[in-house]
Amino acid sequence: MMPSRRSPVEREGRAGRGLSAPWSPLRLRGHQERALVGVLMALPALAFFAAFAIYPILRVFYLSLFEYNLTSPERWIGLGNFAYLFADPTFKAAVVNTAVYVVGTYLPTIVLALLIAIGLNHRSHVAGVLRTIYFVPVAMTWVVVTIMWHLIYNRFGLLDQLLHLHTNWLTDGTWAPLALIIMSVWKEVGFFVIIFLAGLQSIRHDIYEAAAVDGAGPLRIQLHVTLPLLRPVLAVATIFAVIRGMQAFTPQYVLTDGGPGDATQVINLLVYKTAFVYAEMGRASAIAVLMFGALLVMTLLQLRIFRARSA
Amino acid sequence: MSLQGVEAERSAAGLSGATASAGWVFRFVLLGLGAAALALPFAYAISTVLKPAAEALSVPIHWLPSRFLWANFLLPFQQTNYGRYFFNSFLVGVSVVILNLITCPLAGYSFCKLRYPGRDLLFLVVLATLMIPLEVIYVPLYDLVFKLGWTNTYWGLIIPAGTSAFGIFLMRQTTMAIPDELLDAARMDGASEWRIYIRIVLPLLRPALAVLAIFIFMNNWDSLLWPLLVAGKDNYWTLPVGLAAMQNNNEVNFSLLMAAALEASVPTLVVYFLLQRYFVAGIALAAGLQG
């Protein structure tokens, strides 16, 4: 139960049945007024949107069919940019690495976050302090986090001093992707803990009591009561995870610049380089269009899966 | 209005104080270990700030500095234009948050509760923009901002971020939880649509507005590429640009860099801790968690 929906209403505990009164003439006029006000209310946001999102995005779609280096006039090449990309090993590497990064980072993140949230879902000072610690990385920006971890991953940094593995975290093609994943899990886990805690706190107390009365043990309660009830939250969490993961940029940009080789090249970094370093705006736009399509399909799929399951 | 509600919901999981047992101790020891692992990088960063330069990255590691150089925390302000970057980040962040707190709930409410032709299509378009990587629209956007004469101005940093697809989405989701009956009753009482919005809807959206404010503020605080492109002069640089410059600057030392990084996190940490309760409640709203 959402507090903000229930509490003010319920605190005013008086009975009132005024809702059933007939007031149809008012409703007709109201509809028209509401339509007008509705448009007016959406207008400020839509104006910002039209200028600073829709226009540039339409231009991205348009440019994906052109060769455009920012200075010479655009040259129509049809699907040339897409053909180029499908034959481009760097693009392929970026797609694969992005998929690895999304799954590698967010699968453990979501599992860990779920466990931590269940553990922290307890009203005590200890839980409060721990919760605060888990939230700290969420409140830090990626730029700051990457600067900190750059030092940690240094050959003489914290990790090597701790583990004595002599691993070349950022310069070895097999370790660099893992290094980015470890850092990202550290950064992101708190965010999902918040989401799951919110979900857990919306589960009503009496459901657990009923389950306990029925003789279910704590593990079974979590498996058969908590998880099913958390399904809508899990849906939101995975959508968040995919969008955040697919759009990852700062870690790869600051820590490895996509290297060594193409080991940590991801889609967004490639978009940035293609657009701003290589000045191939048309091709960068084509990558963006492909990514847009992929994200859209995945979001729709996720929604369908979760809807089907909860139905 | 809702804090007591949140508190009342806190003691979930169906376990009262009486059942606190060895299991709980075990649980908190595990969680504590996790938290310690999570906190270690901070301890390392702080100790790096306080160390003399020679002890950073030394082998073997100096866990504790031989001397505690607290003054190192002032280095970024002494050696770079850090104060100005801070001011800029604040100015831009607060302005963008205010704009979003105006535009997003208005649009979200409109998309949710007021019917007019094309409404759902508009909302879908807004949602779809969430899927476009920001980096790629920066080029056409930069073109536009330049033509408007906004490069090297705060306008160029603030105005394009004046609304957000995520914010509108969040507000629409949250508004869904407000019962229509409540609004209809107000209409029956003769309240105008604007009055209903300001007097009823906005107060009910407060936890979600807190979430929105945090998200927008954080995003802005984290934004590196756009300010870098728009702000040519370092008078307009924000913290991430300043940090990137420090990392590039040939005279950088790790104490300075870590001090700058940690200090850049203070405002967002404060914002988080102040609004943490609202944040949890707001996420619950956004996820559409009805009881």
Added chain:
Amino acid sequence: MFDSDPRALIEDSLARCVPRRAILKQLVAMGLALPAASALLDACSGQAAGGSSAKVTISLWTHTHPPMIQLMKTLIKEYEARHEGVTIDYQQIPNNEFGPKMLTALSSGSGPDVINMDDVSLRGDYIPKGLVVPVDPKALGYESVEALTSRYIPGAFVGATGGDGKIYGVPLEYDAAAFGFHFDQFQEAGLDPSSPPRTWGDVATMGRQLVQYQGGTMVRQGFDFLYLHSGWYTDFIELLLHQTGGHILNSQRTASVIAQSRSVQALTIWNDLINKYHVGDPHVSSTDATVPYSDFYTGKLSMTVLIGPWAQAQMQQTYAGQYRQVKMAAVPQVDPSRPASRCYGYFMAVNKASKVQEEAWKFIAYVTSQHDRWLSDVLFVQPIKGWQNTAAARKIDFIDVWAESYATAKFDEVGPHWSEIEDTLKSSIQDTVFNGVPPETSFTRAQSEIDRILKG
């Protein structure tokens, strides 16, 4: 489903809203006041330089190199003092973001009036795209372009010459490579500091004696190149390519020839030093672009190739103690009988979109005429004829080593889509040096990549 009275709720909301509205008003007012306040702050922070005659503001962007910035600021003050009404708006860009930011700004018709740009970007992007204008000899104080170029050593302007044969910039710095080594470490290792390595083979043998391990980690590298952004990778592979006679592109610049044996030989030399003779470990090299040569400056790297004299000055200024223990020598060669090396330059050029082009060239004329100060303060060589014999030059350590290195040096090759090709080179070098892919395989892959890039 609702058993409460909505009207009571509304009244309650109304009552609670009143004080909040006042707060909101204040907040909004603050939001509006802040930009105004900061505009004021800006106005106060020195934009309002006064002058009675016509006011001109010339904007200048450079990359970040602290000694350069310091002298540039001094020169700007002097120039402003001498030219009433002229204000120079000087901005430094973080090095990693320098390229993208400059290109985006200039491409959209914005950007500063004056840029300071390396020759490869100038020839690869800025001149072909028409973003900069040819030099204005009159504003620079010369009768003609020939009068300008004849003051400089032959070839100095190759790095700023367009496909049309016109010259687009005046050199602020002109850099050739030298070999730096810590002679105290030579002595420790039983090597003779008076005969530094002449070939890459020598580097391998001597380097192995200089390497030091602690645990499993190389704590002192004998020799290594640097591993920063793609431009640096290209710098070093070009140095080796100049020596092996290999190329990246064919002479028409229509296809890549980097898989040919002479080109592969360049990467093989690099790879052998690291993965065969283990004289260096790129994994322990400082990979931040913080202080490019920090490992060498601090003695964690015994020998390296300094790509410009500025590095010597930087070491002298920031690591004076260690500086006393180093010497410079000629760059090791593939074939010492036919020595070859590379040079590069940074040229000051004027944005085509600038509305104050003449004033911009006049400012450039002043900055690039302070040869002695650039030499003694920053060790930027401005290649006017006889520069190495000036009094300022004679005061500089190892000046003859540096002067000689210019004699065998040529500018790098450059072609269309160059920044993308540089990234490909970086990837393939990393594949070999970091990930152990054989040089032939890396450069064969690179060749087909570059061919694809060229076809577009």
